Amino acid sequence: MTNPLESAHAHLQKGEQHLELSKLHYEGAKATYQSAKAVYEAVEASHLSLESRSSLTFLCDSCATISIPNIFDTALTTKAHRRKVGDLFQAVEGQSSCVLCKFLIEAFQLGDPEHSERLHAHLKPRDTAIYFTSDPDGRPWFRKAGVNTNLSSCPFVWLQTGRPTQTGQPHICISFEPRSSVDAKPKPLEKMTYPRRRDPLEAFNGSINYDLVMSWLKKCDTQHGSACNGEQPHPSQNIFLIDVQQRRVVRGQKHDRYVALSYVWGKGPDAQFSWFFSRKESQTTTSATSQICTDLPTLIPQTMEDAITFVKRIDERYLWVDLFCIDQSNTEQKQIQIDSMDRIYAAACLTLVCLDGQDADWGLPGVSRPMLQTNQPTVALGAGRLTATYIYSVWDNNGNSVWDTRAWTLQERLLSRRCIMFANTYMSMACQAEFFHDSMNASFEESGVKSWLGDDYFREDGSGIDLNEEEWDFKTFDALVSVFSGRKLTQESDVFNACRGALNKISSKTGCSFYFGLPNDDILRALLWKPHHDHILTRRPEFPSWSWLGWSGRTEYAYWLGDMSGYLAEVSEAEGPPIKKRRIDIFKPSTPHPENGKVLSYGTEAGGKPSIRLSSTVAKFKLRLVRPHGTVHRNLSSNSQQPKKAVGDHWALLNPAGYALRNLAGEHHIFEHTDVCFRLQPQYSTFLLQQKSEAEFLFIQQWPRIRDSEASNKWLYDLVSALLIIRNEDNTAWRLTSVLMKAEEWHAQKPLDETVVLV
Template sequence: MSYECFPDCASYLRSRTPAPPPRRKGILANVRRYFWKGEYLCQQCLEIDFRTLLSPSAETDGLLLQAWRFNKESDLEEMRSSTCPLCRVLAVGMEGSVDSPFNRYGLIKFTGTVISPYSSPLALEGSNGFALLGIQISPFVPPELFLGLSTPPFSTCRDALASVQLIQDSQIDYEILKAWICSCQNDHGVGKSATCDHTERFPVQDLKIINCSTRQVEMAKEGCQYVALSYVWGLSVDQQSKHDINSIISDLPRTVQDAILVTLELGYHFLWVDRYCINQHCNDEKLLQINQMDRIYQGAQVTIIAMAGDDPSFGLPGVSRPRVGPFQVEIDSLKLGAIMHGIDDLVTIGNSKWNTRGWTYQEAVLSRRRLFFTEWGVMFDCPIMKCYETLTFPIKPEDDRWVRKTPSCGIRQNPLHIIRRISEYSGRQLSHSNDRLNAFKGVLEAYERLEHPVRHHWGVPILPPRVNHKLEKRKGKESSCAGFVLGLCWPHYTRGSKRLPEFPSWSWSGWDGKTNFLTHERYLAESPRRADARNVRISVELANGRLLDWDDFMCDYFCRKSSVSSPASIYLLVDAWTVPVKLHYHHRDNARIDNPLEVLVSDGTSTYRFVYSSSMEADLTLSDTEINDIECGAYTGIVLGSRVKSNFVLVVQEKQGCMQRVGSFFLENPKEVAENGVVDWDVNQFPWERRTIRLG
């Protein structure tokens, strides 16, 4: 590729001089109603000095510049139906005020220099002085709508302080998209301190690609530059998946056709689409490519992500279907643009169908660069930079400390970051439950190639035992068994999860619900809770019935020092401290509705209660008979660590000839947690027993 690169988006916009594109009719009729003239403004809006408010001034950044009191019921409804266009825009930004305890809204300026979790969205960090006014209704949540000086699409004469870029409904500025990609390639490349190419590129065996000029499926040549597509398959049965090499594919769904056009507009010639580049009727080929998903997506120059629609017939907004651009109000010589909170992608991306599907997760995570096509414009991101078609400046990605709905791209060098990846993925939906691990295999493979590799057994990460959460080496030699036991310490997050019998119950992959690995991360940070080989010993049962102790299993299956005689089964033999437990349905005691089950542990004299994390559907829909069966059941707690410290306990029950996991809880010694230091019981008094349990 050879096109001119610009140092940033703002300088690019100032440099290009295209002819304005023709406007289309039809859908624009719905968009044009958001373009208003200043002579219709009410007196209150006419008195707002937007040029002064939007001037670059650090002294006013993050401050409430102007505020008005209002009645949530009458005044908000009056603003919605006002003849003043700006009042109607302000009303959009105040929609969340109904549930807010505040009866005041105002304008607060953001340039990204203020990083406050209460008043300044992290998405604007790095805006280089361009200002936006947020319509704020609460000091504790980010604004829902932002105002800024705007510039028309494809414009060369614009205000130097413009921060909002208007867009065409059915025409995309591909030059700016190419500038984003080129900026990342040049500024975030190999050898830089902050790089988007920090991982080595590995060749992909038997990689097929679509030649976008001929629409033929071809074998990729060495060094071939290609674009990947991530989209929702939908429910339709595809008849176009049996293509031989050099065959021409036809009758493509609209999304794939649009992706071909975008690939050519970006200056590339080849596109990888899983449905057409993998023979869906050849299991050997599918398995080979599934095992290389990390290499495929990391090898793509950029991934096109089709955010809109529920199936491939929807198309890409801005290519074959229109999209909605920013609102605009013209006030004297100022053109004021209004954009929704979608700039932090919670609305447009976080709530999309694409963001709920299992297979699309690893496609998003493994990509080096991503282009999101939404109905509100195109967004680009990489690990270093975010760019929006509706903003005139690039911004920094959100800090990883904050919970996000969409997964960040790129594999981090911190091996413990995999527990976040599992937590994000585990709540996603799959059409076929037996794909639970296949759809995540690319991420698992990528973490195996880190400097501190993270292997896995049935999806359970084998965390490096000599590396803690800050990547500091720990003293002494430890078996990797400790790292595997840590991987078993995950609590259920979603009750009512369906059990997946094709996977072991002790693995998160054995349940279709979300697991709360963020709690697990805090657990790992506390060294007294860490497991070690002295407390828990693991053996692995092979499919032929042979038992391997953990270190021999690791040697056979991962170090490749001896031949593998048989694949591993779903069974483990766990040698650990155990304690008998009971479950109690305490909702009948008018206790908390959201967590009606609790664990009971007895020392022979008294019974003590613990918070239970379970997949069971324990709510008001249970009959008395079902509740009685739960409370009369026999359960065993397996302590994954020392029994005299605060520890994670697996709750297991005998099912189908083995013990199966049904929940977990934290067993805490009150002598270590009581505030007054006076307690009347001790975990040492519980009926402990050292047992070897066959866990499946």
């Protein structure tokens, strides 16, 4: 019988042999990879002379007439120009022998499969023409990706097909790298920014370039200082984290670094893993020093599995995911964690964002699913090298990605120190100091080279909201309310919890406390929210009517109201006509007219309804239904900002003579006269019709003067803001909407002093 010790020794020797064999295979594969990489880099770096290149390059008769240097001349690309360089049908026929035709077809095929044109017999020649066009706005190529930098752009054009009116926004960037032997005076190419050349596997598989990600993180760690790396208060000792090495949920310790995940739940994965929470509760000990809680399930949603893979690859150990790190079955503990959401995301060293994921099983692009449009066709010509790169504009779906439509995810973005965004066609990272994009080349590791998010217009995704301001700024609050309220919630009752972390952050920075989403220190102005000009609102009965939380649908504040701090400093310089100056005098404190209402107290009424008690004046107005919801809005000027059809029921206020009052400001950022004083969901118009089209209005604030914007610089004078209120049986009132009118129109109704309780 064989001695067990000898048998074990034999198995050990056999294992060692397998290990040595595996090492040899690994070294062989590594050598093969290094050799292939060296060949690839040598080919990329080689610059053959024009004579030797011409012997290897064949151009068809049509392509041979194209002067590439002239098309890409910097002086020309600063002006709008459009040059036909071929035809799709001809390029298909000639691609087997002409290198430029082949390049054009490969570049054309980079387009989005859902929107790219198809070649068929019914296409007319004008629809199949291929054009190289300059940027329509004269901007560098990286502005299309939503990025700006302190470097200049390389020579480039956009690839387009079809007639100018049908081409739409370009996405395929053709960059040109001239050969130094062609130029009499070589240009300083090292100062120019080219689209980043992807590694072969990255371009072929659509996989993540982890070296690029690590370079972003390294620059942020070493060059951004306390802005991105300052110590943040740890959420609490009750936070749980996923140990990605052991695949276990453990109790977090005070100094543990961790990565957070932000994603879209989809069809409620919490119900799918309800058994996990019951098992976790039975296994978790009460000791604060206890670490191990429970193992992760073998099968977890793909997005979380990919996050674990990513965290391992960037050499981090802990991951926070709400599904497994918050006990979804324990209501009390869940609320404690929700109240700490601002600290949870702020303390994370990095937040991973699944931008286009439909649900928790979507996965992270570049990890388990390939990123799209990553191939980069290239052609070497006598004049230099052309490279085609698909540039997905962050402005194309600004605020419309799946992740950007969910209410919970906004504060997760705003509270994080730095976020890596995983989109279907690109990856980017935003920190407190810079914005990195995978289309940009690696020179950003150098000191002094910076990139940041381009400011094209209001960012509907909320990325322009800064919660770190230490002074109260109503404009920041306005932006937060506008972006957040337009997002979707699975449970409408979650609306307060979904923004509580962001409001807590503002409070901690400014010292301004909030009462059901409204700032106590600026409460009168905050009461004047209104429906966004493209939306109408529906009541959320769980919350007070006077708060925007009490209404489902996108709300906002008038542009002039949010921008008031921007022009108050200039108000002394904004002199109106003499008649206007005289009329403003009636609002001086010595007059009997109040300048604003007064909040007496916050409280709770019968039935637990949160309330605000105000001392102010109340006036009654006759009303007229001007235009029912969906009715065509006739007689609009060609440059009107108002929609062609009524969004909600359009109502006007009437003066004592029965004439409709004009709304001088309108709803948009540039003042526009309109006959619409306010808009309502049709179901709420019934309240007014039941009151014989008469309603009460509560005075809130008088405005000596307001301005629409610095660019337009239009001023209005002597105005009053008021709330339309509906009385309840107990004499409390609920807020229906807000209005703006001339002060003289308000005083003509002879308002009476009254104390009103809003619920």
